[in-house]
Amino acid sequence: MANASIENVKKSFGEVEVLHGISCEIHDGEFIVILGPSGCGKSTLLRLIAGLEKITSGIIKIEERVVNNLEPADRDIAMVFQNYALYPHMTVFNNMAYGLKIRKMSKTEIERRVNKAADILELSELLSRKPRQLSGGQRQRVAMGRCIVREPKLFLFDEPLSNLDAKLRVQMRLEIRRLHQSLNITSIYVTHDQVEAMTLADRLIVMDNGFAGQIGTPLDVYKKPANKFVAGFIGSPAMNFFDTTISDDGRSILLSSGESMKLSGQGLPENKGSTVTVGIRPEHFTVCSENEAQFHLRTDQVEKLGADTLVHGFFKDNGVSLTLRLNGIQHFEKDNLLPMQVAPENVHVFDQNTDKRLNK
Amino acid sequence: MFMEKQRVVFNNQVLPYLLLAPQVAITLVFFIWPASQALFQSVLQEDPFGLSSTFIWFDNFKMIFTDENYRNSLGTTAIFSLLVAASSMSIALLLAVLANRVIFAGRLYKTLVIWPYAVATMVAGVLWYFLFNPTAGIISHFLKNMNYDWNHSLYEGQAFFLVILASVWRQISYNFIFFLAGLQSIPPSLIEASAIDGASPFRRFWTIVFPLLSPTSFFLIVVNVVYAFFDTFGVIDAVTGGGPNNATNILVFKVYHDGFKGLDFGSSAAQSVILMGIVIALTIVQFRYIERKVHY
Amino acid sequence: MVHNRPLLTVVTHGIILLGILVLIFPIYVTFVASTHTLQAILEVPMPLLPGKEFINNYLMVLTSGSNSVGVSVGKMMINSLIMALGISIGKIIISLLAAYALVYFRFRFRNFFFWLIFITLMLPVEVRILPTYEVVAKMGILNSYTGLILPLIASATATFLFRQFFMSIPNELCEAARVDGAGPVRFFIDIILPMSRTSIAALFVILFIYGWNQYLWPLLITTDEQFYTMLIGIKRMLDVGEGQVEWQLVMASTMLAIIPPVLVVVQMQKQFIQGLTETEK
Numbered sequence: 051m052a053n054a055s056i057e058n059v060k061k062s063f064g065e066v067e068v069l070h071g072i073s074c075e076i077h078d079g080e081f082i083v084i085l086g087p088s089g090c091g092k093s094t095l096l097r098l099i100a101g102l103e104k105i106t107s108g109i110i111k112i113e114e115r116v117v118n119n120l121e122p123a124d125r126d127i128a129m130v131f132q133n134y135a136l137y138p139h140m141t142v143f144n145n146m147a148y149g150l151k152i153r154k155m156s157k158t159e160i161e162r163r164v165n166k167a168a169d170i171l172e173l174s175e176l177l178s179r180k181p182r183q184l185s186g187g188q189r190q191r192v193a194m195g196r197c198i199v200r201e202p203k204l205f206l207f208d209e210p211l212s213n214l215d216a217k218l219r220v221q222m223r224l225e226i227r228r229l230h231q232s233l234n235i236t237s238i239y240v241t242h243d244q245v246e247a248m249t250l251a252d253r254l255i256v257m258d259n260g261f262a263g264q265i266g267t268p269l270d271v272y273k274k275p276a277n278k279f280v281a282g283f284i285g286s287p288a289m290n291f292f293d294t295t296i297s298d299d300g301r302s303i304l305l306s307s308g309e310s311m312k313l314s315g316q317g318l319p320e321n322k323g324s325t326v327t328v329g330i331r332p333e334h335f336t337v338c339s340e341n342e343a344q345f346h347l348r349t350d351q352v353e354k355l356g357a358d359t360l361v362h363g364f365f366k367d368n369g370v371s372l373t374l375r376l377n378g379i380q381h382f383e384k385d386n387l388l389p390m391q392v393a394p395e396n397v398h399v400f401d402q403n404t405d406k407r408l409n410k
Numbered sequence: 411m412f413m414e415k416q417r418v419v420f421n422n423q424v425l426p427y428l429l430l431a432p433q434v435a436i437t438l439v440f441f442i443w444p445a446s447q448a449l450f451q452s453v454l455q456e457d458p459f460g461l462s463s464t465f466i467w468f469d470n471f472k473m474i475f476t477d478e479n480y481r482n483s484l485g486t487t488a489i490f491s492l493l494v495a496a497s498s499m500s501i502a503l504l505l506a507v508l509a510n511r512v513i514f515a516g517r518l519y520k521t522l523v524i525w526p527y528a529v530a531t532m533v534a535g536v537l538w539y540f541l542f543n544p545t546a547g548i549i550s551h552f553l554k555n556m557n558y559d560w561n562h563s564l565y566e567g568q569a570f571f572l573v574i575l576a577s578v579w580r581q582i583s584y585n586f587i588f589f590l591a592g593l594q595s596i597p598p599s600l601i602e603a604s605a606i607d608g609a610s611p612f613r614r615f616w617t618i619v620f621p622l623l624s625p626t627s628f629f630l631i632v633v634n635v636v637y638a639f640f641d642t643f644g645v646i647d648a649v650t651g652g653g654p655n656n657a658t659n660i661l662v663f664k665v666y667h668d669g670f671k672g673l674d675f676g677s678s679a680a681q682s683v684i685l686m687g688i689v690i691a692l693t694i695v696q697f698r699y700i701e702r703k704v705h706y
Numbered sequence: 707m708v709h710n711r712p713l714l715t716v717v718t719h720g721i722i723l724l725g726i727l728v729l730i731f732p733i734y735v736t737f738v739a740s741t742h743t744l745q746a747i748l749e750v751p752m753p754l755l756p757g758k759e760f761i762n763n764y765l766m767v768l769t770s771g772s773n774s775v776g777v778s779v780g781k782m783m784i785n786s787l788i789m790a791l792g793i794s795i796g797k798i799i800i801s802l803l804a805a806y807a808l809v810y811f812r813f814r815f816r817n818f819f820f821w822l823i824f825i826t827l828m829l830p831v832e833v834r835i836l837p838t839y840e841v842v843a844k845m846g847i848l849n850s851y852t853g854l855i856l857p858l859i860a861s862a863t864a865t866f867l868f869r870q871f872f873m874s875i876p877n878e879l880c881e882a883a884r885v886d887g888a889g890p891v892r893f894f895i896d897i898i899l900p901m902s903r904t905s906i907a908a909l910f911v912i913l914f915i916y917g918w919n920q921y922l923w924p925l926l927i928t929t930d931e932q933f934y935t936m937l938i939g940i941k942r943m944l945d946v947g948e949g950q951v952e953w954q955l956v957m958a959s960t961m962l963a964i965i966p967p968v969l970v971v972v973q974m975q976k977q978f979i980q981g982l983t984e985t986e987k
Contacts, residue, residue: 149886530919
């Protein structure tokens with residue numbers, strides 16, 4: 051159990067800077083998820099914390115100790131790799147014991163720790179098997195076992211579930227959560243899967259092209275995305291974006307058909323009249339009655355998923371396309387005009403140039 | 411082969427040198443130094459007592475290329491390697507194609523065709539030398555009964571034939587292994603598609619299988635030529651000693667003979683240099699082509 | 707199989723069997739000759755069935771050699787064995803080390819060393835026989851096991867084979883070991899070596915055969931009969947000039963020269979093929 055911090059961490063490969071100054075305080079026992087698309091630098095960040103890459107500038111501390119120049123083995127961390135990286139010629143027991151053997155731990159202590167970890171992870175019957183005799187999920191657990199026996203200050207996970215099939219992923223997700231709840235070791239977890247991120251994280255770092263787009267709890271990030279990237283990355287189907295203007299009184303946004311949507315609170319008086327980018331999540335549209343309608347949607351395609359219905363369509367007058375997510379099974383004809391409304395707090399406004407969030 | 415992806419490395423600076431030391435040391439002492447010596451000696455001429463040597467630039471090379479014996483040896487080697495390569499490859503290809511088709515006893519056949527690789531080329535020479543020996547050989551006796559006078563220490567053509575036979579015999583296994591592997595890597599769906607298209611087995615082979623084997627074939631051509639140039643030394647030494655009348659005096663044998671028996675170091679060195687040039691050319695061709703293949 | 711044509715199948719098997727026969731025939735004749743007396747052989751045509759002299763001939767050849775060679779074949783077999791083992795084991799060890807250095811470290815001159823080793827591919831012993839002989843002579847290791855083995859154990863093919871194999875090992879394994887606390891030496895011993903087992907076995911087969919079948923090099927540097935290898939001994943037995951070649955002994959020795967490598971190939975056929983196809987990539 052430890053806290054950790056990364057202060058203005060930058061990383062360049064040769065001339066190319068891939069991390070542009072990331073900072074975050076990590077609290078004791080926290081489960082931090084670094085989330086982002088491929089190539090955003092999340093694995094690089096993790097590897098810097100692990101010590102597998104050298105940091106270009108900035109400070110990484112683990113429990114107040116600056117670890118910038120320490121070898122991974124000296125940072126008191128343990129890591130689960132995407133491909134598990136189990137030693138193929140060693141048994142499960144030896145895989146878990148290897149790190150302890152190098153640290154010259156006594157045989158009895160090694161046995162105690164390995165058996166305890168095997169117990170927690172339900173690996174006790176597999177201790178004498180070799181990795182190739184194990185299923186994907188079992189290998190995953192051995193990889194975690196290798197970490198647990200070290201009793202480290204930090205657990206690092208590098209997209210550990212991406213090689214598993216969907217069903218197994220759900221199962222392992224829950225196991226990781228349970229593990230964290232019982233062991234309470236500070237963890238940093240990298241993934242591109244937002245479902246994993248939302249369900250496992252105490253806090254998220256959403257990364258975009260080497261920048262930390264937003265750092266916050268999952269619900270924070272969902273309800274109040276700090277910029278267009280984060281808004282579009284979290285949530286599936288993705289948030290709808292369209293450009294439009296703010297009304298003269300700053301309290302609503304104008305749609306080309308003459309219709310408008312209200313903004314929450316005082317609106318955006320500083321931005322009245324300017325063009326902005328508006329974002330609304332598919333699940334936040336409601337079909338209502340004609341007199342409650344704020345605007346109309348012309349339906350195009352309807353996808354019935356059973357639990358939800360996805361309606362793809364266009365704003366009444368212009369060609370801007372929208373996707374709606376409605377509950378249950380619903381039927382619509384093509385080219386219907388649906389009366390719609392959106393609650394004001396679900397209308398997100400972003401600056402057209404900086405992509406930053408404008409409303410509070 | 412030279413592509414290196416982003417690789418994890420250790421930071422140790424001294425250790426790599428220590429690890430490389432044995433190989434580098436031996437390479438320098440037994441490869442680079444002698445090779446440079448050969449280059450150096452090839453432009454020298456030693457006096458008969460070995461006391462001094464004079465710089466004669468390319469005179470050694472000029473002498474070699476105007477020497478009828480050497481030109482003869484060049485020609486002999488060229489024909490020899492062509493015949494050895496062509497014969498052993500075609501026979502091996504035939505056997506591989508056939509072996510690829512049979513399911514019954516396929517594995518047994520494979521084992522039986524492969525093991526001659528373990529026989530040294532020199533031994534292959536001895537084996538066939540024995541069979542064709544003018545006094546004790548079975549086959550030569552058989553030929554004599556048919557009124558064919560066999561004496562390969564007398565007749566140049568026969569000697570040439572014998573060394574080719576021995577060299578080919580031994581190389582079939584090697585080519586067989588690679589052709590078989592090449593055949594087995596052809597997706598069966600291609601063959602099946604062409605069968606549905608109505609092609610006979612013969613036609614299928616020439617229009618589909620053979621072209622798909624061309625990387626293997628090309629690779630084997632180079633290997634076989636190198637084999638015929640160098641590894642067949644043992645055959646020549648065991649069977650004919652280069653004769654009769656230099657009929658089987660291939661380049662590598664000549665280098666040995668002129669250097670160790672004839673004690674003409676300058677000439678031998680120059681010949682070595684020419685051989686080096688040939689190997690380098692062949693190696694470059696091989697790597698160039700294979701790398702191109704990788705880039706497909 | 708796309709179609710079923712019984713005639714084709716019969717012809718196929720026929721040709722293969724013919725081929726195998728041609729491959730086996732010389733060996734068979736050699737074996738038969740090694741079991742007869744010299745007279746029986748000289749009375750052409752030699753009988754095609756094995757004779758009774760098996761034990762006599764082989765025993766004689768193993769213990770006392772022949773008239774033309776003062777040393778027993780038994781001793782020569784040991785020499786060949788030492789040479790073959792020395793070359794194969796030596797090559798494997800130094801190639802493992804060199805490949806490890808080339809793959810897992812970044813250091814100045816790495817490229818230089820890579821190309822240095824690569825060049826040796828283009829310098830088979832046959833193109834440098836005289837000067838290499840001189841070097842060996844100057845080092846005083848003519849007529850010695852060292853002289854037989856040392857010049858032949860630095861080869862590029864083994865090094866590149868291992869290099870290729872090491873490059874196929876996922877980076878993550880090395881990183882996991884690093885996180886576990888393993889330095890380069892531990893990583894090599896605990897992880898790389900065990901994982902290389904099959905490559906090592908495959909290479910061993912190829913190199914053993916290569917070492918056992920060496921001819922030109924031992925021919926050059928051994929004049930002392932004590933250091934003759936099998937092949938040199940056989941050649942000497944044939945080089946009797948005006949005297950009578952003792953065919954039955956020559957054939958017995960030849961069989962003895964053939965059997966060990968053939969055994970290795972047949973026993974380890976899988977590794978052998980793997981070794982061949984991988985070294986040539």
